[in-house]
Amino acid sequence: MNFDFYPFYLSIKLAFIVTIILLILGIPYAWFLSTTKSKIKPFLESITALPIVLPPSVLGFYLLFFLSPNAYVGKIFYELFNIKLVFSFEGLVVASSIYSFPFMIQPIQGGFESINKNIIEASYLSGKGKLITLFKIILPNIKPSLLTAIVITFAHTIGEFGVVLMVGGSIPKKTEVASVAIYDYVENLEYPKAHIYSATLLIISFLVLLIVYYINHRKKIKSGIGY
Amino acid sequence: MNFDFYPFYLSIKLAFIVTIILLILGIPYAWFLSTTKSKIKPFLESITALPIVLPPSVLGFYLLFFLSPNAYVGKIFYELFNIKLVFSFEGLVVASSIYSFPFMIQPIQGGFESINKNIIEASYLSGKGKLITLFKIILPNIKPSLLTAIVITFAHTIGEFGVVLMVGGSIPKKTEVASVAIYDYVENLEYPKAHIYSATLLIISFLVLLIVYYINHRKKIKSGIGY
Amino acid sequence: MSYIHINVSKNLFGAQKNMKLEMEFNIEKNDFLAISGESGSGKTTLLRIIAGLEEANGEIRVGDEIWLSNTNLQTRDIVSCGKDKEKTRKRKGKDKDKDCNVFNGLWYKNRFLPPQKRKIGFVFQDFALFPNMNVLENLLYVQKDKKLANKLLEMVGMKNLSERYPNTLSGGQKQRIALCRALMRKPEILLLDEPFSALDEKRKEELQNEIYFFHKEFNLTTIMVSHSSTEIYKLADKMIEIKNGKIIKKGTPREILLKTRGSEKFSLKGRIIDIINTDIINIAVVSLGSHIVEIVISQKEAEKFKKNDEVIISTKAFHPNIKGIK
């Protein structure tokens, strides 16, 4: 049986890029949410969670509208960067980022809200600005939440499918990620192949997660945190 | 236009029940994960995240087999409780619970891992056992994480679609939840109807979330926590 | 047989490489035992072992209850512990009955009473108040006795603050609430870890009196970690001093603390903190514990002493004058 590894490569690449992008966008946004005393906070929090509420295919349908070069958002991208956001890998990245946004924000915000404010103050009084404090003090001290956010986002982007299929259109070597490929095999009644692909996806994901958790486990034992 | 409210009712009922079930199962399991010093911890953590890695339709496909009364798991349920786990609302509950499991576990575990151990000890020394300590001390003090877990699980179950579609068989008034209904309208090119249903789903979800966040916001201001 | 028998050991990371905490002592019922010793010597750890918050080897017996029994078995005793018991150490929290476990490769007989079953009140060095509850709720969590709670809050001068959340309290206020919370349980044994460290002297004195009163009134057995000799002398009947995890002095506070005992002279050890030379006289400012006195000294003495010298101040008179203040 010919085994095509490319969809897996695409899936992992997609999940990786989306996780990185959402980390970069999510940390400041979550920080803003967790520190603002503004009354609009509950509104923003609720809106942040909304992308998960829509069924992925439906969200994908709307994204397809907004991201296509005929539409406003897609047009800007197209004209500024010459990137088409539909039926392209870049499009998958943007669409998955939107869909997975809440999965990244919420755990991080939870972490920020339960951190001991004293150590943040202590960092300022050590002469460090907000940025260094964020990276050296705050983020290391919310590691369980950060890990949750990264793992959920990564795993979810790997498994995501409705949005990806809609916006990407399963073009081989471009937007046909593993989840789409497996779906096609199931649809095609090629069950044995579907089983093998599913197992491969599970094993790869399991190994990635295992490494992440194992490193985390070791570090924690060393620093005596959490025991 | 005839507007059918039933799918929304089913969606919310499903999300509500799944959230409750996962809270009940998730809290002890997350507690176990966060306190165990066993070496298998990283394994368990990785396995816990796996249901999200498979595309929902594919997971639904496998669940369809495991849960059907012809199969082992489904059989047990059928014989013990006379409940069929496919093409029934109960089946949706079980399937969604499996799929949403990681979304509940991970944030709660993160919360447990960052709680100040001293207050747990203080509770024991106040003569309280583990159960009371859990409910009165631990859970209230990981509220941001708990909230994250509940919101993600709830929202995700509302939006879940692949698993539900596969295991439920979209039977009107029984397993045809809102996400499935909206999907059908999009499929059928009935865009105006799809827009209205989507908007309704978004508005309902938004209101539910807003109430949750608003109450949380008020409480926090009162107790001075987090400021 | 003493009321409390303690014989425990535990390996700690000490300031000088690894340090082994090893202590054996008895406490009688209604004793007020003070523990002093330098920072990092193992005082807090000892209290935590007694409370059941920390694992240790050895034995703790209170009355006729075994709180901890973790003694190395002889090979011949192992018979009753199957290989499958290898994991019983994990279950310790639950099992009251005789059990066996492996620790550092050796078999131990194991009894462990979980903290919540030990009738103790514990005031933590870092307070550990419940942040999700206000002051009153913190107390009522221990026991739904509103009258007692109000009485205790009154006693520490915090009645007005009963609806405040711990996050909005000052250090000393937190410490007082922690004390109240420990007393709410009407414990038989009270463990205090530097319970007055964050308080001003007036408040400290008031609270010391209240604690002493409680100790007597409710027939408590109290163990207090403290750095202050006055506090210890005033409150405790017994004291131990520890260093590097070992007991180095044991006795009554009188025996250990009273430096002038037996001397007929009234004398105090102090330290010169300043010498002031005016045209006419020389004054030495001497610190005597928390007191500061000025003593007129001769020109010769002024030349002899310098700042920071330790000195003994005494009078030749047999009877120092002692006079009541209203």
Place this chain on the structure above:
Amino acid sequence: MSYIHINVSKNLFGAQKNMKLEMEFNIEKNDFLAISGESGSGKTTLLRIIAGLEEANGEIRVGDEIWLSNTNLQTRDIVSCGKDKEKTRKRKGKDKDKDCNVFNGLWYKNRFLPPQKRKIGFVFQDFALFPNMNVLENLLYVQKDKKLANKLLEMVGMKNLSERYPNTLSGGQKQRIALCRALMRKPEILLLDEPFSALDEKRKEELQNEIYFFHKEFNLTTIMVSHSSTEIYKLADKMIEIKNGKIIKKGTPREILLKTRGSEKFSLKGRIIDIINTDIINIAVVSLGSHIVEIVISQKEAEKFKKNDEVIISTKAFHPNIKGIK
């Protein structure tokens, strides 16, 4: 012009309903100012306002830098602050320049220097060490100066513990690291919030000497919250005592603490903590601060006094005997 000028006010929740913190005072360069006052009187809050961790109204000026300026504008001054500035209070942290904001419905001129730009070292009452870093990393985070870090650790006797994480330290050990971390910044102004509360007396004395040395050596201006008169007398040149958020005494420690000043008699205030009657003599055990002395008293006195009486101990001799210890 003084080095530091402080004139601030802030509404707090006090022990008796609401309490307003209102303080105005100056500090000269290289002063060592002590702040004392009962628990909950606003000492920590004052330090936090100086450090910029807490909002307040008023002014703080250090040298020629304005750290805080938050003064109520006259109506005619508002001209330059448009309606759109209503939200500038939020931006305070960033803007060094003149700005305006609304607080309690009034317009304020606003300058606020963020904490990280204020050259201060702060020892927190609850230490606030970084749990994700070991002891050495905690120090090096402030400044990559390994030599200084090692010197400071040596000084507080914690060189051996430099690889330990804060979670595994004792209370006193944490406090010492917090002190070292504050000094790592080579601050111009050092703020200490009960920096010796968790230490035994020997260690306390050592550290006090070190702090004093640092203060002199590096020309620091130091503000210390403390409950101990000896500590204050020993270290500080100036002191203020506060109560309910207001300054009630201001002066040198000599003026405020020396109770026997001007008296020719050597006399100490104490409290009887025990009266022991033997067949032959009666002994009063008197606590004088952290000292405890036994004084032989007459039968008549023994009947007159009872436990807990406050007494003054003095001698008729003009010269108490003062004798060096080795």
Place this chain on the structure above:
Amino acid sequence: AANLTYVMPEIKKAFNKKYPNVKINLVLSSSGKLTAQILRGAPYDVFLSANMKYPLKLYKAGIAKMPPRIYARGAICLFSLKYKDISLKNLDKFNIIAISKPKTTPYGKAAIEAFKNAGIYKKIKSKLVFAETIPAVFSYVKSYADVGIVAKSTIYSKNIKSLGTFYYKEINPQLYHPINQGIILLSQKKVAKEFYNFMFSKKVKNILKKYGYDTM
């Protein structure tokens, strides 16, 4: 459309025999999704649907120059893994009957029509479960449904062997409107046209027939 899942690979092979240098990418998805995508500029050249509705929509939207054409007519049949004796008449004996969604799939719509015309709809209405696509009907039958209504073409696919032994029975075509499957040409590329025309060649017609489609 999803029902073409099984026949397309063979048509592709035949096409490649004639034009060896052309590489065809098959994108299999539901017609609704594909229509939405094409409306938003999906780079597809030819669109084959299971009915005429979707291609017509595209034509009306001005995406295609030529109106859609019917390239085949589909048929439906009863399918079961457990029961040999299946027919519309005894359908009410079974507990669970899986069909594809009548609202979104022409095969499901045809099934309902057939039930109604056979006068059994009311009796079996409560036994119906709805699958998103024809392949999902197989999944349902494989797991717990007693009978399914599937596209006749799928019975001839080689992949169906993975289900083991099965039973099927055609449904009388008189009972439902013919399932006209439409094709529409989306681009002006030469190869696209070649493929479009190829779909009406004798060769393809034979293949389609082999898979149980009716070709005119």
